Structure formats: C-alpha cells, structure tokens
Amino acid sequence: MALVLLDPPAGPATSEAAQEAPQRDVDRSAAPRRFVGHLVLAVVAIISIFPVYWMYTTAFRAPENALSSSPVAWPLSLENFRYVFDTIPIMTMMANTFVMALILTVSQMFIAILAAYSFARWSFIGKDILFIMFVGSWLVPFQVTMIPNYLMIAQFGLLDTVAGVVIPNLCSAFGVLLLRQHMQAFPRELLDASEMDSQGSWKTLWRVVVPNMRPALAALSIMMFISAWNEYLWPSLILRSSDALVQIGIRSFLGDEGNNWGAVMAAAGLACLPIFLIYIFLQRYVVDAFVRSGLK
Numbered sequence: 001m002a003l004v005l006l007d008p009p010a011g012p013a014t015s016e017a018a019q020e021a022p023q024r025d026v027d028r029s030a031a032p033r034r035f036v037g038h039l040v041l042a043v044v045a046i047i048s049i050f051p052v053y054w055m056y057t058t059a060f061r062a063p064e065n066a067l068s069s070s071p072v073a074w075p076l077s078l079e080n081f082r083y084v085f086d087t088i089p090i091m092t093m094m095a096n097t098f099v100m101a102l103i104l105t106v107s108q109m110f111i112a113i114l115a116a117y118s119f120a121r122w123s124f125i126g127k128d129i130l131f132i133m134f135v136g137s138w139l140v141p142f143q144v145t146m147i148p149n150y151l152m153i154a155q156f157g158l159l160d161t162v163a164g165v166v167i168p169n170l171c172s173a174f175g176v177l178l179l180r181q182h183m184q185a186f187p188r189e190l191l192d193a194s195e196m197d198s199q200g201s202w203k204t205l206w207r208v209v210v211p212n213m214r215p216a217l218a219a220l221s222i223m224m225f226i227s228a229w230n231e232y233l234w235p236s237l238i239l240r241s242s243d244a245l246v247q248i249g250i251r252s253f254l255g256d257e258g259n260n261w262g263a264v265m266a267a268a269g270l271a272c273l274p275i276f277l278i279y280i281f282l283q284r285y286v287v288d289a290f291v292r293s294g295l296k
Contacts, residue, residue: 056269058262059265059268060073080263087253087263090249096246099162100165100228104166105224112220119180135173135176138173138177146237179220190208194208219282222282229275250264
C-alpha cells in the first residue's frame with residue numbers, strides 16, 4: 001500500500017509569517033518614495049526659511065557690509081539694531097501695532113462667529129446666494145476696493161488715524177467660511193436640546209457652541225492676528241505719522257537719498273519676533289483647525 005504524505009496544516013506562526021511577507025515587500029517598495037517625499041519637503045523648507053535667514057544675517061552685519069553676498073554675517077555687529085532704537089520709537093510702534101492687530105482680531109472673530117452660526121444653524125430665503133456673495137467678497141482683490149475705501153476714510157476724516165486702518169477690515173469672509181465648516185459638523189440634536197431647555201439661540205451659541213470650538217477659534221484668531229500684524233499696504237496709505245505702526249517705521253529707512261538695508265532688516269527682524277513666538281507655541285491649533293474643517 002502506498003503512503004501519501006500530506007503537508008501539515010499551517011499553524012499560527014506560519015500564517016502570521018505569510019501575512020508579514022507581503023507587508024515587508026510593501027514597506028521596502030514604499031521606502032524610496034518616502035525618501036523622495038522627505039527630500040522634496042526638506043528642499044521646500046530650506047527655500048521657505050532662506051529669506052528669513054538672510055534678513056537676520058543682513059541685520060547682524062556691519063552697516064558697511066549690508067550688501068555683502070556672504071552667507072554668513074561675520075564679524076557680528078549690533079550697530080543696525082542700535083541705529084533702529086536711536087532713530088525710531090520701535091517699541092512704541094510695536095505696541096501700537098499690537099493694539100491695532102488685537103482690535104481687528106476681536107472684531108473679526110465676533111462677526112465671524114455670529115455670521116457662521118446663522119449660516120450653519122438656520123435656513124432662510126436667499127441663504128445660499130447671500131453666502132456666495134459673502135465668500136465672493138473674499139475673492140475680490142484688495143486693489144479693487146482700495147480706492148473706494150480710501151475715499152470713504154477721507155470723507156470720514158479718518159486719514160492718519162488707526163481707526164482708518166481698522167474700520168474697512170472689521171469683517172473677515174475667510175473667518176466666516178472656516179467657522180461655518182466647523183459649525184455645520186456640530187450635532188444639531190444638541191443645539192435643539194439646548195434651545196428647548198430655555199437657553200435660547202444666544203445662550204446656546206456662547207454656552208454650548210463656542211466652548212466646544214476652542215481649537216478652531218484659537219487657530220483662526222492666531223491667523224487673523226498674524227495677518228493684521230503683517231499688513232503693510234493699507235496702513236502705509238492711511239497713516240502718515242512716522243511713529244504710528246511698525247510698518248511705517250520700517251518704511252522710514254527707505255528714502256530718496258538711499259536705502260539703509262541693514263536698518264530695514266534689523267527693524268523687520270524685531271517686528272517678526274512676536275509673530276514667531278506666537279506661532280511656535282500655538283501652531284498645533286492652526287493645523288488641527290484645518291484638519292477638522294476638511295479644508296486642504
């Protein structure tokens with residue numbers, strides 16, 4: 001009688017090894033792609049950081065070497081920073097800029113919360129058209145509205161005032177769009193239950209919705225503050241006082257008789273420090289807000 005030997009059934013160890021083998025092949029094939037992806041990201045990061053590096057390198061050069069093409073500032077010099085502090089009230093300008101950016105951030109956040117809650121919570125006639133018009137205003141270039149806004153500020157007698165800088169920018173269409181995305185994902189059952197509990201729409205907004213949107217609100221407020229802080233063109237058109245905002249102070253080093261690039265870079269470097277610190281400590285809120293909102 002012939003005996004037929006059959007292979008033993010695959011045990012747990014054999015089946016696990018069979019499952020791990022394709023996984024190892026996938027990991028090996030994906031390794032080159034990951035390397036190329038990280039290399040591209042590293043190159044893009046270097047290109048993005050280089051202008052900031054060059055700004056501080058020029059700021060720390062001696063004034064006579066401000067236009068040097070050397071990638072390293074040596075010997076280091078603080079003369080440009082001393083000249084900035086002696087020439088303009090840089091700390092006063094930064095304080096004024098901080099107040100202006102804070103006012104804009106608070107007003108834009110308040111209006112964005114109310115408008116976004118209205119678009120996400122209720123249905124009314126012309127809602128979609130109104131929202132499209134609202135978002136469309138975000139797509140209009142600033143150069144289109146610059147002259148009408150300037151004439152309006154001039155008629156109100158607000159030229160050369162911080163109010164003239166703030167009033168045309170009290171509302172942010174981008175803020176409304178971002179918060180609406182978050183509020184639409186909020187459970188409607190919770191809102192209905194809150195309103196049925198004699199809370200009302202106003203109390204529901206501030207006691208239920210806003211506390212549960214702290215990451216998104218923090219991220220949006222950071223972006224609004226940075227945008228207001230970095231604004232240059234509109235303040236330079238409205239303000240003529242040399243000690244109004246830090247943007248005007250930086251411009252004072254550019255003149256018909258010549259440009260003091262060392263002082264310009266030193267003043268710009270000082271103006272960037274608060275923004276760098278804010279973003280470094282709170283950047284996770286910015287990333288989390290975009291991930292949760294579904295925006296790419």
